[in-house]
Amino acid sequence: xxxxxxxxxxxxxxxxxALAGSAVDAFSPxxxxxxxxxxxxxxxxxxxxxxxxALGTALSPRYNRIVPSMRSLLNEYxxxxxxxxxxxxxxxxxxxxxxEDEFRAENGYRIHxxxxxxxxxxxxxxxxxxxxxxxxxxxxxxxxxxxQDGERxxxxxVLASGSASAAGNHNFALMTSRGRVFVTVGEMGGATNxxxxxxxxxxxxxxxxxxxxxxxxxxxxxxxxITDA
Numbered sequence: 625x626x627x628x629x630x631x632x633x634x635x636x637x638x639x640x641x642a643l644a645g646s647a648v649d650a651f652s653p654x655x656x657x658x659x660x661x662x663x664x665x666x667x668x669x670x671x672x673x674x675x676x677x678a679l680g681t682a683l684s685p686r687y688n689r690i691v692p693s694m695r696s697l698l699n700e701y702x703x704x705x706x707x708x709x710x711x712x713x714x715x716x717x718x719x720x721x722x723x724e725d726e727f728r729a730e731n732g733y734r735i736h737x738x739x740x741x742x743x744x745x746x747x748x749x750x751x752x753x754x755x756x757x758x759x760x761x762x763x764x765x766x767x768x769x770x771x772q773d774g775e776r777x778x779x780x781x782v783l784a785s786g787s788a789s790a791a792g793n794h795n796f797a798l799m800t801s802r803g804r805v806f807v808t809v810g811e812m813g814g815a816t817n818x819x820x821x822x823x824x825x826x827x828x829x830x831x832x833x834x835x836x837x838x839x840x841x842x843x844x845x846x847x848x849x850i851t852d853a
């Protein structure tokens with residue numbers, strides 16, 4: 625669709641994020657279930673089970689074997705709004721996305737907005753995507769909840785910096801009411817790894833052999849149906 629210690633660049637980026645923090649609101653819709661892959665897990669992964677717990681939406685299904693406690697914590701941060709890796713915006717089941725036909729310029733960025741429409745044909749969530757006019761790479765995403773009367777409140781923000789190639793560190797951070805997840809992706813020993821630092825819990829999850837988000841486009845993935853207004 626169109627849609628572990630951390631390197632010095634990560635520390636510098638975190639310092640910048642401290643200036644950008646703002647209060648955000650979010651709610652979590654109901655979660656869907658899946659099953660673990662029935663094979664021997666690598667170190668740090670949970671063993672397969674015939675009664676796998678609800679996995680949530682923070683990571684793609686290829687990471688289903690990560691220990692449940694770590695998955696559960698990460699899901700608290702992402703709040704069914706985004707898939708943190710590989711990065712994607714979550715579209716609740718039963719909704720459609722309407723895209724703006726044109727971009728608009730604003731403070732050095734090209735702005736493009738996606739709006740999610742529910743079964744009642746009313747918008748309930750939007751994603752404002754800002755691309756740098758200098759590089760045409762996505763630099764910021766702001767996800768808002770939209771109330772029945774059209775009022776908007778911020779639910780999540782994503783800030784990106786650094787390289788969008790395997791040659792250098794690629795950084796982005798997710799901020800929700802639960803806290804911040806700082807993601808650093810870079811090469812080490814010939815492999816490209818992602819380090820997901822859940823700042824408020826001082827916990828880092830490592831994902832090995834990942835693909836780098838090129839920040840040229842955003843995928844959407846289907847998430848759980850929203851059951852509460």
